[in-house]
Amino acid sequence: RMEYILRPDKDKDACFLCLPPEHMGPDPDRLVLYSDRIALVVMNLYPYSNGHLLIAPRRHVSTLAKADESERLAIMNLSAKA
Numbered sequence: 001r002m003e004y005i006l007r008p009d010k011d012k013d014a015c016f017l018c019l020p021p022e023h024m025g026p027d028p029d030r031l032v033l034y035s036d037r038i039a040l041v042v043m044n045l046y047p048y049s050n051g052h053l054l055i056a057p058r059r060h061v062s063t064l065a066k067a068d069e070s071e072r073l074a075i076m077n078l079s080a081k082a
Contacts, residue, residue, distance in 0.1 A: 017040065038057060039058060
């Protein structure tokens with residue numbers, strides 16, 4: 001895990017969650033299990049426990065409270081499916 005954390009990044013400004021807008025569905029190279037126009041589900045490369053996933057809106061927001069209603073609903077629905 002420390003090797004991953006301490007490795008030099010090629011592009012420090014790149015967001016690991018950003019996918020091209022037209023990209024929908026899984027992306028094994030980026031550990032994306034699911035994506036649609038609102039949200040995505042990403043596997044954790046170093047999970048804390050089995051089944052640990054990241055579910056996030058595609059739009060950049062700093063807190064869940066700043067996500068709009070459709071984003072919060074999509075996140076909760078994806079959580080239930082996961």
